[in-house]
Amino acid sequence: MSNQSLIEEGKQYVMNTYGRLPVVMTSGKGCRVWDADGKEYLDFVAGVAVNGLGHCHPEVTAAIAAQAAKLIHCSNLYWIEPQIKLAHMLCDHSCFDKVFFCNSGAEANEGAIKLARKYAKTFGRGEGSYEVITLLKSFHGRTLATLTATGQDKVKKGFAPLPEGFRYVPINDLPALEAAISDKTCAVMLEPIQGEGGVNLCDFEYLKSVRALCDRLGILLIYDEVQVGLGRTGKLFCYQHAGVEPDIMTIAKALGGGVPIGALLAKDKIAAAFQPGDHATTFGGNPLVTAAGCAAFDIIANKGIVENSAKMGEYLRGKLRALGEKYSCVKDVRGLGLLIGFELDREAGPLASLCMEKGLLLNCATHHTIRLAPPLILKQEEADEAVAIIDEALGELLAKEE
Numbered sequence: 001m002s003n004q005s006l007i008e009e010g011k012q013y014v015m016n017t018y019g020r021l022p023v024v025m026t027s028g029k030g031c032r033v034w035d036a037d038g039k040e041y042l043d044f045v046a047g048v049a050v051n052g053l054g055h056c057h058p059e060v061t062a063a064i065a066a067q068a069a070k071l072i073h074c075s076n077l078y079w080i081e082p083q084i085k086l087a088h089m090l091c092d093h094s095c096f097d098k099v100f101f102c103n104s105g106a107e108a109n110e111g112a113i114k115l116a117r118k119y120a121k122t123f124g125r126g127e128g129s130y131e132v133i134t135l136l137k138s139f140h141g142r143t144l145a146t147l148t149a150t151g152q153d154k155v156k157k158g159f160a161p162l163p164e165g166f167r168y169v170p171i172n173d174l175p176a177l178e179a180a181i182s183d184k185t186c187a188v189m190l191e192p193i194q195g196e197g198g199v200n201l202c203d204f205e206y207l208k209s210v211r212a213l214c215d216r217l218g219i220l221l222i223y224d225e226v227q228v229g230l231g232r233t234g235k236l237f238c239y240q241h242a243g244v245e246p247d248i249m250t251i252a253k254a255l256g257g258g259v260p261i262g263a264l265l266a267k268d269k270i271a272a273a274f275q276p277g278d279h280a281t282t283f284g285g286n287p288l289v290t291a292a293g294c295a296a297f298d299i300i301a302n303k304g305i306v307e308n309s310a311k312m313g314e315y316l317r318g319k320l321r322a323l324g325e326k327y328s329c330v331k332d333v334r335g336l337g338l339l340i341g342f343e344l345d346r347e348a349g350p351l352a353s354l355c356m357e358k359g360l361l362l363n364c365a366t367h368h369t370i371r372l373a374p375p376l377i378l379k380q381e382e383a384d385e386a387v388a389i390i391d392e393a394l395g396e397l398l399a400k401e402e
């Protein structure tokens with residue numbers, strides 16, 4: 001079936017919640033995808049940072065097929081072998097001791113908020129401490145609590161009343177954070193690099209000061225690494241850049257090599273606040289997704305993926321900065337590893353659309369900023385190919401303006 005006929009059917013039966021582009025992706029391999037009309041694209045969106053290992057990585061595909069033939073689901077009433085193995089691997093490679101598995105980034109953040117509140121009541125600042133301070137321009141998910149945690153009004157419109165207990169401060173503004181903290185505060189939750197907000201980086205010194213402030217006041221520090229974790233920024237976890245260890249960290253996106261899985265990681269002392277019955281999910285960490293997660297995480301952690309992300313990120317930013325020398329409309333190139341913000345002095349949508357026509361998938365994180373988040377297996381030739389398309393498209397768009 002063609003793009004057009006499938007989209008017509010989709011419009012009739014699928015809820016209209018996404019501003020979708022008019023193509024149906026039907027297959028993928030490595031850094032490339034193909035639509036229903038057979039058109040090929042170089043994929044610099046990567047399922048919004050999910051396909052860290054590219055599309056259909058053979059080891060992940062094999063692990064899914066093997067587990068699907070053995071045991072797909074059994075419920076968390078029982079212990080689950082690949083769930084135990086994945087939790088073990090995650091703890092071995094991070095500063096955390098315990099893991100709770102769920103199905104998405106938003107759910108991981110819901111769990112983090114619940115854990116922070118329960119910890120405050122059980123061992124921490126007390127019954128009245130339930131507020132979580134987050135950053136403006138952040139993004140934490142679309143459930144009621146996580147959209148409330150999100151520091152952007154656009155996701156909240158039409159959904160009042162929103163849950164109580166969230167406050168917002170600007171990024172990299174320590175005095176504002178200090179002023180927002182009160183007896184009610186139980187945690188500070190932040191993305192060390194804001195992905196959806198336009199690839200905005202927290203300064204390392206700011207992160208260190210936030211850690212010190214939280215320690216001084218007995219407030220938990222939660223890192224949302226849903227987008228930036230698992231090699232995306234050139235370290236296995238983004239917290240490793242500044243050397244600041246959060247108390248709780250959430251991950252999702254790349255964890256399962258493409259299958260839906262999220263996780264909440266915490267140090268033992270914090271995790272102890274959750275007791276049986278406090279938190280649960282039917283599907284979370286089921287055998288199928290955690291078998292995929294074991295295969296994906298082993299590759300990310302042990303097979304040069306993180307190093308490639310750092311190296312190719314550096315290379316790509318250099319190439320994009322060279323475009324900035326050529327075109328004055330390029331305002332900024334920023335990021336770490338393979339999470340890159342390419343900011344223009346104008347709407348970035350037309351550039352993304354033209355690049356798509358030319359076979360490169362890009363996504364606008366904000367009106368002016370394109371986010372490049374290619375698979376972490378990116379090769380230099382693929383980076384060059386993408387930059388050549390962006391160069392050609394920018395040239396054509398500017399020529400039209402003259």
Ligand code: PLP
Nearest residue numbers: 104105106139140141195226227
């Ligand atoms: N947190 C961050 C930093 C994200 O980027 C996202 C999604 O883009 C989420 C949370 C929500 O994740 P999900 O869409 O899997 O619920």
